[in-house]
Amino acid sequence: MNLTIHMSPADIQATDPAVEDIYIVVDLIRATTAITAIFDQGAQRILAANTVEQAREAARLLPGRLLCGERNVQPLPGFDYGNSPVQFSRANLSQRELILTTTNGTRAFYACPAQSLRLAGCFYNARAVTAYALDCARRQHSNIAIVCAAENNYFALDDTICAGYLAQEIQRQEPDITCHESVTAASGLYQLYPPSKLAAYCHSAAQVIAHGLSEDIDFCLRQNGSFSVARVTGTEPRTGLLILEPVDSKFIPANS
Numbered sequence: 511m512n513l514t515i516h517m518s519p520a521d522i523q524a525t526d527p528a529v530e531d532i533y534i535v536v537d538l539i540r541a542t543t544a545i546t547a548i549f550d551q552g553a554q555r556i557l558a559a560n561t562v563e564q565a566r567e568a569a570r571l572l573p574g575r576l577l578c579g580e581r582n583v584q585p586l587p588g589f590d591y592g593n594s595p596v597q598f599s600r601a602n603l604s605q606r607e608l609i610l611t612t613t614n615g616t617r618a619f620y621a622c623p624a625q626s627l628r629l630a631g632c633f634y635n636a637r638a639v640t641a642y643a644l645d646c647a648r649r650q651h652s653n654i655a656i657v658c659a660a661e662n663n664y665f666a667l668d669d670t671i672c673a674g675y676l677a678q679e680i681q682r683q684e685p686d687i688t689c690h691e692s693v694t695a696a697s698g699l700y701q702l703y704p705p706s707k708l709a710a711y712c713h714s715a716a717q718v719i720a721h722g723l724s725e726d727i728d729f730c731l732r733q734n735g736s737f738s739v740a741r742v743t744g745t746e747p748r749t750g751l752l753i754l755e756p757v758d759s760k761f762i763p764a765n766s
């Protein structure tokens with residue numbers, strides 16, 4: 511079994527990606543942390559939209575869903591929520607369906623091969639998402655790729671550091687896994703910039719803090735507070751949006 515890290519979605523295409531691999535998408539600040547918080551609150555599904563227009567059109571076609579997202583941290587006019595994990599963690603989302611579009615995070619799911627198994631990973635669900643990914647990879651005899659959402663297809667330190675931590679978790683649980691040198695690089699960055707230091711060096715953290723949302727950064731830096739794992743389960747025929755649903759916790763190995 512091989513483990514690779516793609517530093518940006520653009521890197522996936524450079525490597526002839528395999529549809530049977532397991533892809534863990536990481537947008538630490540804030541999309542994949544927000545997605546994890548949303549499922550902690552009992553949401554039924556998230557419909558991930560690539561563009562704001564796609565999200566608005568989907569909400570028009572199928573009313574009753576919460577319309578959520580942002581562009582460059584700014585809330586979008588007429589939307590119910592932004593992309594704040596703290597705000598989601600305080601909301602009652604029981605059985606709700608949400609449409610979500612974010613600057614980089616939701617688009618990264620679209621960059622992975624269509625039909626591939628895609629999971630949302632972050633510090634907050636690190637143990638659970640890596641255990642689930644390994645379980646699937648062992649059963650399918652496939653490899654694991656961690657995909658950093660990055661910023662407009664360009665390197666982002668926060669996602670890479672989180673990818674390094676997830677990779678370490680995977681290596682701890684599967685010591686014989688063969689790691690690409692991208693794993694060595696990301697793990698080294700995690701050692702240099704652990705969560706206590708990370709925010710001071712990341713553009714995305716600075717942007718979120720500048721918008722008065724520093725509580726979100728604290729939330730995104732918490733490790734292993736959640737067992738929620740979101741997985742892409744298909745595409746909604748009427749809207750074309752990607753469907754993300756929570757993995758049943760009984761499928762997450764307890765002894766990870």
Ligand SMILES: O=C(O)[C@H](CS(=O)(=O)O)OP(=O)(O)O
Pocket residue numbers: 537539540541542580581582583593612613614615616659661714717718
């Ligand atoms: O909402 C966020 O935190 C970011 C905004 S930006 O990428 O830093 O401009 O979006 P995300 O898609 O979660 O990276």
